[in-house]
Amino acid sequence: MKTYQEMTREELLTLQQQLTAEYNDAKAKGLKLDMSRGKPAADQLDMFMGFMDTLNAESCMKTEAGMDVRNYGGLDGIPEAKKLIGDLMGVSADNVIVCGNSSLNIMYDTVSRSMTHGVMGSTPWCKLDKVKFLCPAPGYDRHFAVTQHFGIELITVPMTPQGPDMDMVEKLVTEDAAVKGIWCVPKYSNPQGYSYSDETVKRMAALKPAAEDFRIYWDNAYALHHLYDDKQDEILEILSECEKAGNPDMVYEFCSTSKISFPGSGIAAIISSKANLDAVRKSMTIQTIGYDKINQLRHVRYFKNADGVKAHMRKHADLIRPKFETVLNVLDRELSGLGIGEWTKPIGGYFISFDTCEGCAKAVVAKCKEAGVVLTGAGATYPYKQDPKDCNIRIAPTYPTKEEMEMAAELFALCVKLVTVEKMLVQA
Amino acid sequence: MKTYQEMTREELLTLQQQLTAEYNDAKAKGLKLDMSRGKPAADQLDMFMGFMDTLNAESCMKTEAGMDVRNYGGLDGIPEAKKLIGDLMGVSADNVIVCGNSSLNIMYDTVSRSMTHGVMGSTPWCKLDKVKFLCPAPGYDRHFAVTQHFGIELITVPMTPQGPDMDMVEKLVTEDAAVKGIWCVPKYSNPQGYSYSDETVKRMAALKPAAEDFRIYWDNAYALHHLYDDKQDEILEILSECEKAGNPDMVYEFCSTSKISFPGSGIAAIISSKANLDAVRKSMTIQTIGYDKINQLRHVRYFKNADGVKAHMRKHADLIRPKFETVLNVLDRELSGLGIGEWTKPIGGYFISFDTCEGCAKAVVAKCKEAGVVLTGAGATYPYKQDPKDCNIRIAPTYPTKEEMEMAAELFALCVKLVTVEKMLVQA
Numbered sequence: 001m002k003t004y005q006e007m008t009r010e011e012l013l014t015l016q017q018q019l020t021a022e023y024n025d026a027k028a029k030g031l032k033l034d035m036s037r038g039k040p041a042a043d044q045l046d047m048f049m050g051f052m053d054t055l056n057a058e059s060c061m062k063t064e065a066g067m068d069v070r071n072y073g074g075l076d077g078i079p080e081a082k083k084l085i086g087d088l089m090g091v092s093a094d095n096v097i098v099c100g101n102s103s104l105n106i107m108y109d110t111v112s113r114s115m116t117h118g119v120m121g122s123t124p125w126c127k128l129d130k131v132k133f134l135c136p137a138p139g140y141d142r143h144f145a146v147t148q149h150f151g152i153e154l155i156t157v158p159m160t161p162q163g164p165d166m167d168m169v170e171k172l173v174t175e176d177a178a179v180k181g182i183w184c185v186p187k188y189s190n191p192q193g194y195s196y197s198d199e200t201v202k203r204m205a206a207l208k209p210a211a212e213d214f215r216i217y218w219d220n221a222y223a224l225h226h227l228y229d230d231k232q233d234e235i236l237e238i239l240s241e242c243e244k245a246g247n248p249d250m251v252y253e254f255c256s257t258s259k260i261s262f263p264g265s266g267i268a269a270i271i272s273s274k275a276n277l278d279a280v281r282k283s284m285t286i287q288t289i290g291y292d293k294i295n296q297l298r299h300v301r302y303f304k305n306a307d308g309v310k311a312h313m314r315k316h317a318d319l320i321r322p323k324f325e326t327v328l329n330v331l332d333r334e335l336s337g338l339g340i341g342e343w344t345k346p347i348g349g350y351f352i353s354f355d356t357c358e359g360c361a362k363a364v365v366a367k368c369k370e371a372g373v374v375l376t377g378a379g380a381t382y383p384y385k386q387d388p389k390d391c392n393i394r395i396a397p398t399y400p401t402k403e404e405m406e407m408a409a410e411l412f413a414l415c416v417k418l419v420t421v422e423k424m425l426v427q428a
Numbered sequence: 429m430k431t432y433q434e435m436t437r438e439e440l441l442t443l444q445q446q447l448t449a450e451y452n453d454a455k456a457k458g459l460k461l462d463m464s465r466g467k468p469a470a471d472q473l474d475m476f477m478g479f480m481d482t483l484n485a486e487s488c489m490k491t492e493a494g495m496d497v498r499n500y501g502g503l504d505g506i507p508e509a510k511k512l513i514g515d516l517m518g519v520s521a522d523n524v525i526v527c528g529n530s531s532l533n534i535m536y537d538t539v540s541r542s543m544t545h546g547v548m549g550s551t552p553w554c555k556l557d558k559v560k561f562l563c564p565a566p567g568y569d570r571h572f573a574v575t576q577h578f579g580i581e582l583i584t585v586p587m588t589p590q591g592p593d594m595d596m597v598e599k600l601v602t603e604d605a606a607v608k609g610i611w612c613v614p615k616y617s618n619p620q621g622y623s624y625s626d627e628t629v630k631r632m633a634a635l636k637p638a639a640e641d642f643r644i645y646w647d648n649a650y651a652l653h654h655l656y657d658d659k660q661d662e663i664l665e666i667l668s669e670c671e672k673a674g675n676p677d678m679v680y681e682f683c684s685t686s687k688i689s690f691p692g693s694g695i696a697a698i699i700s701s702k703a704n705l706d707a708v709r710k711s712m713t714i715q716t717i718g719y720d721k722i723n724q725l726r727h728v729r730y731f732k733n734a735d736g737v738k739a740h741m742r743k744h745a746d747l748i749r750p751k752f753e754t755v756l757n758v759l760d761r762e763l764s765g766l767g768i769g770e771w772t773k774p775i776g777g778y779f780i781s782f783d784t785c786e787g788c789a790k791a792v793v794a795k796c797k798e799a800g801v802v803l804t805g806a807g808a809t810y811p812y813k814q815d816p817k818d819c820n821i822r823i824a825p826t827y828p829t830k831e832e833m834e835m836a837a838e839l840f841a842l843c844v845k846l847v848t849v850e851k852m853l854v855q856a
Contacts, residue, residue, distance in 0.1 A: 263499050
């Protein structure tokens, strides 16, 4: 098999004709598929409906310590929920505050609070001329959007299969006191599915920031989202690594059950040192009367313990693994050896990351859309939605059915081929 | 019966001896009662346990329009919940955004957003030298705390039985562009139980603020919290009044079901003009993936409609009315005609407001505490917790049982007498 680069102009022209015909046929099918969103599919939600019976009119509505979860009180979460999250994330319950349904909202609140009140006594960021955040990219668009929303300058740091380029991170964090944070998805990263190596975690924990109020925003969103029983990534626990490195207050970790129980009706948490959490609590007493403790209790009673969550996540894996494999098989079959794309083969998380040849991503997404397949907007995985090479596309395989996923992936592969040929012909 | 002011020094000394003996007896009982917090009692919560059966594993989890409430999406609330809140508050569903469990959190977010992003394009408040809020007092301590937390200057405006002193409000709002808001609990106010007169609402709606980004923070927390069927306050609907007065964007209204369904597990909403809500939504898309739609659906399915909520609130009234009446009877029996205190007789809401003679409130609260009865801290109802006359005390009758409430009220009355006598003797 020839790569596209090895083909003559005539061969490319013939190929273009043939691909265009295929594309027109595909378009005629009138597909309506969505590979854009990291949403659970209906079967994942159906599988969890027993959760709705967890609490009923006869249930005891008290915690073990006797707190009535129906009433006010318990600002920072019920003890049982703190323990469950702590056990899952490998930290003490004392390092956990359980909040509402959205970890993104906790992250937003954390940045917002830093803007108006600073971090543990530091100057409020809104009083500073310049605040910067490091954004390993490709990364999660909603992270970048939060900091952009507050006028914070986003600095792209390249991702590698071991995590962010740590030479660059160390240099920027050590030399520039305007750098106040870094967004991390350390395990099964969005969108590549990479997990930080031990060395990356240790170097991260040992950073010597110029800014005393620098914090690592450690969004461990996919900590439990393995696809396989026999091959799983594990990363080092960041709080204890920071403590060992003499930086006990340098990290905020975030997690939620949004992709474990029900999206939007899960529980979310912030995990950090006592000093950091005390500062958060001080602000929380002003901010809210507390979060939904009934829903916290519902989660604890349903899952019982960390093992209960892990067993449940294996059922999730059984449902979504075939979809990942379908996409990967199609990409392999249709695109490997052609020199026109590279993609990750994650063993966990919610996404596959695809890199086209330079300058093709936007055109591929547009072509897919024209034929009825919606992808995440090209560029979304980069700060300011600007992918400097216009090559990265995030594929979200969970929401459609396996059959839909196969059709969508085939169309995607076809579009990658067609766009690449067209681009080569124009450039030649 | 003589007032204390008409007594001779000898009579006061005798009275002091007698009251001190009574107080020592009371102390010996070792009471442990709490009149401090606006919390529903266990019987109110028990009465609502049917709510826990509303949704179960067999339930249809879709809205009428077909949205799966278990999944992501529906950022600003499910249509049915918007309609329910709209019907209850007398506005269109289009003027409603349904959020999470805490209206206080919505208010906090609204102030916080104004600090960092301004209001519909105005200068962010954190960039201004001075921002001021009007605080009708006695009022709700958590309102004042939110604005104080952000370094906003709190200006006390006296409350009257018709609402805030509108002459003062008009003058301050019209003349000072630093005045960006006013906190209002317009119906069955916290702590006095006063409801704004039609004239007050109309003057509020017709304000001509110096600041374009001035907003009325209309916390309609007790809109449905009548104590009686046959005597109820109703206030004018503020959105339409503002619109009529040519100020369509001047008000944010807040409400929640915290004291209707379960505190902490209710639903809360912000009600405003389309222009204001669009600005809120723009920020919400960055802030969160959305709120708990399952809990929204649970509320809609349980209550069915506005009449369902109102019927439910009559059951609440039946439970808490006797407690209010118990307190009022004790105060009447023990204190009326003595010239040592005045109190409100609310027909709705969650509180009774008591005014001691000048300079006695802190001492009364301390004496009650010494004998095992906890009251809201004196001063809490004023900005910066500073009651200039040290006379206002908030009584929250809902949480203890009727019997406990009677004992607590008796001790309270005794402490008012004793403290007043002691003060008069020192001053004489």
